[in-house]
Amino acid sequence: MVKTLAVIGIGLIGGSFARALRAVGSVEHIIGIDTDPVNLAQALALKVIDQSAASLAEGVAQADLVFIAVPVHSISTVVAAIAPFLKPGAVVTDGGSVKDEVVKACEPLMPAGTSFVGGHPIAGTEHSGVAASFAELFTDRRCILTPTSATDSGALKLVSDLWGAAGSRVEYMDTLSHDRVFAAVSHLPHMVAFSLVHAVNRSAEEEENILAFSAGGFRDFTRIASSDPVMWRDIALMNRSALLDMFDRYTLEFTALRERVAAGDAEWLEEFFTTSKRLRDSIATR
C-alpha cells in the first residue's frame, strides 16, 4: 500500500506501527528519524527500520507517508520543519493522544498537494522506546481518526486502510469530542495514578516500610504512573481544558466520598460502591 514510510519518533508507538505494517507487507521501505541517537541505532539493529536519516529533511524527502509519533507538544514543530521537504502527494499523519490543538496547528502548515490526517491509536503500554515496540500492539484495538472539513478523502482512506492493516478497528471522531472522551477515560486516570504515588510516598516518609506492603491494588492501580513523564506533561498541558473539567467532576465525587467516610455513613458507602461495581463490571464484560 505504501512504498516509502518515514516514522518520526521511532519509540513504542512509531516502532509498533512500523513493525505491524512490515509484518503484513503493507510497506516496502521504512526510514526512521529520532532525536535520540541510541534509540535510532537500536531501531536499525532490531530491523524495525531499513534506514535511519540524519535530518528531518533527508528523512521525509522520499516518503509517501510520514507517521509522527513524538510527544504531542512537538508534533506541530515537526510538521513545520518537514513541510518544505515533503514530496508532492505525501500524506502526513500522527499518533498523538491529544487531537484538537495538534490538528488545528498542523493543517495550516501543510503545503498545497500534501495532506494531514490526525490519528490516535487506542493502544499502548507504560513502556517507552523502540525496544518496547511490538507488531501486535494495535491488534483488535481501536484507532481514532479525526478528519476535518480540510481533510483529503484519499489521504483519509489511505491512513484508515493502513491502521486496518495494522490490526486496528478504525473509528472517526471530531477533535473536540476525542479530547473530551480521552480526558475522561485516559488522561484523568493517569493524573490520579501519578498523584496517588506521591500521596503514598509522603506517607512512607512518616511510616517506614509502607511501600513494602504495596502489593495487589496499589501496584495494579498505579501501573500507568510508570508512563513517560514528557509524554504526560505534554498531554496534561495540551488537553488542559477538557482535563480541568474532569478534575472538577472527579473532585466532586471524591469530596462526597470523603465526607461520607468521615460521617461513618455505611449505607451511603455501600450504595456508592455497589453502583461503581455494577458500572465497572459492565465495562469489563463488554
Ligand SMILES: NC(=O)c1ccc[n+]([C@@H]2O[C@H](COP(=O)([O-])OP(=O)(O)OC[C@H]3O[C@@H](n4cnc5c(N)ncnc54)[C@H](O)[C@@H]3O)[C@@H](O)[C@H]2O)c1
Ligand atoms: N504510550 C502510549 O500508551 C501511547 C498510546 C497512544 C498514543 N501515544 C502517543 O504516541 C506518541 C509517542 O508516544 P510513545 O509512547 O511512542 O513514546 P516513546 O517515548 O516510546 O517514543 C517517542 C520517540 O520520539 C522521539 N522524539 C521526541 N521528540 C522528537 C522530535 N522532536 N523529533 C524526532 N524524534 C523525537 C523520542 O526520542 C522517542 O524515541 C505521543 O504523542 C503519545 O501521546 C502514546
